[in-house]
Amino acid sequence: MVQRQSIEEEDLSECVIVAIDLWKIYRLGKVEYPALRGINMRIRRGEFVAVVGPSGSGKSTLLNLFGALDRPTRGKVIIDGVEISALRSDQLAELRNKKLGFVFQTFNLIPYMSAVDNVEVPMIASGLSPKERRARAMELLALVGLNGFEKNRPNELSGGQQQRVAIARALANDPQIILADEPTGNLDSKSAAEVIDVLHNLNKKGVTIIMVTHNLGLIKHCHRVLWMKDGLVEKEVKQIVAEL
Numbered sequence: 001m002v003q004r005q006s007i008e009e010e011d012l013s014e015c016v017i018v019a020i021d022l023w024k025i026y027r028l029g030k031v032e033y034p035a036l037r038g039i040n041m042r043i044r045r046g047e048f049v050a051v052v053g054p055s056g057s058g059k060s061t062l063l064n065l066f067g068a069l070d071r072p073t074r075g076k077v078i079i080d081g082v083e084i085s086a087l088r089s090d091q092l093a094e095l096r097n098k099k100l101g102f103v104f105q106t107f108n109l110i111p112y113m114s115a116v117d118n119v120e121v122p123m124i125a126s127g128l129s130p131k132e133r134r135a136r137a138m139e140l141l142a143l144v145g146l147n148g149f150e151k152n153r154p155n156e157l158s159g160g161q162q163q164r165v166a167i168a169r170a171l172a173n174d175p176q177i178i179l180a181d182e183p184t185g186n187l188d189s190k191s192a193a194e195v196i197d198v199l200h201n202l203n204k205k206g207v208t209i210i211m212v213t214h215n216l217g218l219i220k221h222c223h224r225v226l227w228m229k230d231g232l233v234e235k236e237v238k239q240i241v242a243e244l
């Protein structure tokens with residue numbers, strides 16, 4: 001019994017995200033809508049996990065709870081050993097800024113700023129000097145294959161390039177975890193493949209990635225696929241990751 005417990009604890013220490021009996025009930029007037037109905041999940045350090053499932057099954061809701069962008073109605077989210085419901089709002093902001101990187105379907109870049117300025121935004125509160133921020137932003141843009149595009153504004157970039165700027169921005173403060181909600185949803189298949197390439201390379205460097213996607217062609221690069229339905233994980237498939 002004692003040994004069993006210690007094995008479980010060891011397992012937990014390998015996990016960057018743990019969800020325990022996670023519920024999210026939206027209330028619209030008198031109507032209650034349970035978007036998540038008791039999710040239990042463990043995401044291990046270094047995993048690349050795909051979350052798939054029909055529209056309305058709760059994928060974005062789950063990612064928003066993992067990212068501390070919203071609070072659960074019931075249950076716990078533990079990020080890197082810390083139960084996030086216990087954190088004050090300034091601690092949550094720090095967690096979002098330092099440990100997590102977000103990538104959304106609609107890129108969410110600031111339209112009047114250049115690519116390099118967009119990437120610098122999350123670093124403003126980091127204590128780096130303007131020169132250091134610029135150098136790091138240039139490095140990150142090079143990492144996502146955007147050498148030569150640093151001065152372009154979002155409307156001077158293709159969708160795939162904009163999403164790669166968004167990934168560089170998500171990496172600004174060297175997060176352990178990237179939460180990506182349909183990162184290729186607005187992209188043609190070639191750009192989608194380029195974006196997945198970037199995410200796959202980051203994962204190889206140790207970044208844990210959780211990606212919601214409708215594109216089943218992309219999940220071959222993921223270690224695990226979680227199939228959601230009606231607010232629950234209906235099934236889970238472990239995969240041997242295909243090399244790119």
Ligand SMILES: Nc1ncnc2c1ncn2[C@@H]1O[C@H](COP(=O)(O)OP(=O)(O)OP(=O)(O)O)[C@@H](O)[C@H]1O
Pocket residue numbers: 026027028033034035053054055056057058059060061062
């Ligand atoms: N802010 C909200 N208020 C009320 N209901 C919501 C809210 N956000 C989501 N819902 C409902 O919760 C359910 C789950 O929504 P969610 O956005 O998580 O689904 P999803 O799996 O991401 O779908 P999609 O594939 O279309 O993005 C849906 O039925 C949705 O209508």
Ligand SMILES: [Mg+2]
Pocket residue numbers: 059060061181
């Ligand atoms: Mg969604």
